[in-house]
Amino acid sequence: MHLTPEEQALLNGESGPAAQKAMQILTALGRIYGAERLLPVQSVQISGVSYDNLGEAGLAWLAEMANGGGKAQVLTTLNPAGMDVENYEALGITEDFAVNQRRVLAAFETMGVVTTCSCTPYLFGNLPRFGEHIAWAESSAVCYANAVLGARTNREGGPSALAAALTGRTPAYGYHLDENRRPTVHVVVKGEVQTNPDFGALGKAIGDRLQAQGIRPVPYISGIEEASLENLKSFCASIATFGGVALFHLEGITPEAAQHTPPAETMIITQADLDQARSDLTSAEPDEVDFVSLGCPHLSLREIQRIAQLLDGKHVTKEFWITTSRPVKGMADRMGYTAIIEAAGAKFATDTCCVVAPIKGRFKALATDSAKACYYAAGKNKFKTRLLEFDAVIEEACR
Amino acid sequence: MKLTGRTIFPGQASGPALVSRMGISFYGGVDPETGVITETGHDLEGQSIAGKILVFPTGKGSTVGSYVLYRLKKNVHAPLAIINAECETITAVGCIISEIPCIDQINLSRMETGMQIALDADQGKITIP
Numbered sequence: 001m002h003l004t005p006e007e008q009a010l011l012n013g014e015s016g017p018a019a020q021k022a023m024q025i026l027t028a029l030g031r032i033y034g035a036e037r038l039l040p041v042q043s044v045q046i047s048g049v050s051y052d053n054l055g056e057a058g059l060a061w062l063a064e065m066a067n068g069g070g071k072a073q074v075l076t077t078l079n080p081a082g083m084d085v086e087n088y089e090a091l092g093i094t095e096d097f098a099v100n101q102r103r104v105l106a107a108f109e110t111m112g113v114v115t116t117c118s119c120t121p122y123l124f125g126n127l128p129r130f131g132e133h134i135a136w137a138e139s140s141a142v143c144y145a146n147a148v149l150g151a152r153t154n155r156e157g158g159p160s161a162l163a164a165a166l167t168g169r170t171p172a173y174g175y176h177l178d179e180n181r182r183p184t185v186h187v188v189v190k191g192e193v194q195t196n197p198d199f200g201a202l203g204k205a206i207g208d209r210l211q212a213q214g215i216r217p218v219p220y221i222s223g224i225e226e227a228s229l230e231n232l233k234s235f236c237a238s239i240a241t242f243g244g245v246a247l248f249h250l251e252g253i254t255p256e257a258a259q260h261t262p263p264a265e266t267m268i269i270t271q272a273d274l275d276q277a278r279s280d281l282t283s284a285e286p287d288e289v290d291f292v293s294l295g296c297p298h299l300s301l302r303e304i305q306r307i308a309q310l311l312d313g314k315h316v317t318k319e320f321w322i323t324t325s326r327p328v329k330g331m332a333d334r335m336g337y338t339a340i341i342e343a344a345g346a347k348f349a350t351d352t353c354c355v356v357a358p359i360k361g362r363f364k365a366l367a368t369d370s371a372k373a374c375y376y377a378a379g380k381n382k383f384k385t386r387l388l389e390f391d392a393v394i395e396e397a398c399r
Numbered sequence: 400m401k402l403t404g405r406t407i408f409p410g411q412a413s414g415p416a417l418v419s420r421m422g423i424s425f426y427g428g429v430d431p432e433t434g435v436i437t438e439t440g441h442d443l444e445g446q447s448i449a450g451k452i453l454v455f456p457t458g459k460g461s462t463v464g465s466y467v468l469y470r471l472k473k474n475v476h477a478p479l480a481i482i483n484a485e486c487e488t489i490t491a492v493g494c495i496i497s498e499i500p501c502i503d504q505i506n507l508s509r510m511e512t513g514m515q516i517a518l519d520a521d522q523g524k525i526t527i528p
Contacts, residue, residue: 025495028407032491032503053463057431057470061496137462157462159492 001030001171002037010167018070018111022163029160030171038169039133039176043075045121046113046165047137048158050082050356051100058158059100062107065162072112073168077121079138080298080323081105082358085117085351091321097358113165117351118325120233120298122149125327130255133176135164139246140237140297140372146247148232150255152176155246175247182218183249185210186262189223191271196234197387199227200371201277203238205269208277210243217243220262222251223269233297237372281374284365284384291363291383292316292397293354294390295323296373301331303390308337310394311344319363320346320397323353346397355380367396400527402505404482406520407491410500412480413517417451418510419443424460425467425493434476452516453478454507458490468493480518482507482525 003011011027013020026038048054054062082101083093105115116124119138128134128151136142137156145151154174156164164170174180193202210217219239227235227250239245249257294307299322307322322341324332329350332338338348349357354366355376365384366377374385388396421442423429428438434449449471458464468490471477477499481490486503494501500520510516510527517526 021496024408025492028491028495029488031405032407032486032488048463048466054466055431055470057473058463058466060473061466061469157465157488157492159462159465159496160488 001027001035003027007038007169016069018065018068019166021065021068022070022166025160025163026167026169026171030173033171033173035171035173037172039172040168041074041135041164041170042132043126043128043134044072044161044165045077045079045126045136045138045141046108046158046161047079049079049104049117051097051104052082052356052358054104059104059107061159062104065166066107066110070111070166072165074165075126076113076165077116077118077126078108078113079117080119080353080356081117081351082356083352084349087348087350090347091349091357092362093358111166116325118298119353120325123298123300123328124325133170135161135170137161139240140233142246143236143240143248144233146175147236147249147254181247181256183220183260183263184218184265185220186264186266187219187221187269188266189221189269191269191274193224193274194226196231196369196390197278197371198274199231199235200238200369200387201274201281202269203235204242204277204281204371205273206267207239207241207243207245209267210245217245219245219248220251220257220260221248222262224250224253227253230300230303234370237297237370241372241375278387281371281385281387283378284386286386288365288384289318289367289386289396291319291366292393293321293323293366293368293373294393295321296353296355296368296370298353299324299328301328304328304332304337305335306390307394308340310391311346312340314344314398316345316397317399318397321349321354322346323349326350367393369393400509402525404502404505404523404525406523407486407501407503408494408499409521410480410498411519411521412452412500413515414450414452414479416454416510416512416514416516417443417446417448418507418512419455421455422457422459423455425458425464425489426461428460429467431467431470432474432476434471447476448478449476451478452480452482452518454482454510456484456507458487460489462489464489465493465496468499469497472497472499480520482518
């Protein structure tokens, strides 16, 4: 792989051990994937933030990088943590966990990483432009950046994203290159897809089929007429979770779709497929639900406004987590939405979510509008699930 | 027998081989305190990777797996070295951050558990006496 003199100096350790280790990671990955050079990146999103996932080992490595003089060279934001940094006690998070989670955040802060703790960095200031090279982890945000924004990133893991942050570089392979952004399969949707759970079900239906067929997945999708920002973030989360998809093209909606013609290989998704996906994500009976959550991926302000509208004057009867980013919560505070929602007894779980918080086994069944949340609730946290419409989730919380 | 592959992380090691024909998920599949393989139904289930030249086709699973290798190294329960047919990101990053010698692009078919293997990952070379 060709390295510039500056990159070679980082590899030689001239800027300290952390930058050297970062460069070792990037050059090794470059070698594995056949990259000819490194590319400068404009922004980084790091996953592996919850202490529940990292453990002491992950924390030790982050601390070593921080102590080794690692400093973020470009705008770098963080995935959700295992707790609301300001309000963890109300969510039943222990002080022991909080201490360890704070150590993780402190290590990132030392390295100049913005401790946003959100899976939707594109909603507040980490918004790459079309064609820009970035290095993002967090599978739903990777998919959103590639497909919806037309920026260019591979699916990074925690260490490789941190390595990109500390050097401002990533190896030139995969989705950074034009030839790998071409669609490989034409997905024709013949069914109703309008709401978040519809889009979640579509992501699962396509994702499951791609996994089974072993196709390198860049789907070109036709048959969808409208998709809001919220629908797209739901869809990205689902198709990344179920299909490992990092890039898709949505005809008439995403910016690179018009550059391509649909591939010959075709996959048809019928209404029956969508119904099946929805029913696969619903394992709990209505009476079993004891946990309700909205915000996977983190809620937009518009979604919080809707929750406030529906909860105004009501009272929730179940544990109800509203998961969002700190900046969006700040706007909700200013607009008075937070006060209405909290008066109804629902809880803001800012900086975190029901996927990464340490809540395994704590509840029996989750109701949500997110296909991704259903997947992790079942696999990681051992909850049953009910996939409902956004408004119906709020009704469920009050029932 | 001498084999040559590609250096993922440099270094020298020699010791007994522990060979799997299956992918290994370090996160969830290996006990990070002891190095024992815990994945149900795995061909190495119940065996410890500590102090072995660990030979397996390729890694799988969550990217958090890289941190498990790091934790094993800190506990002194890491493998001495890793040999893969095709190294992927999780194992590669795990070896780099843990400084475990690693070589890939090796034909594993003639390797068996218990063989003494000497590995010079600087040169990508493996010697089996």
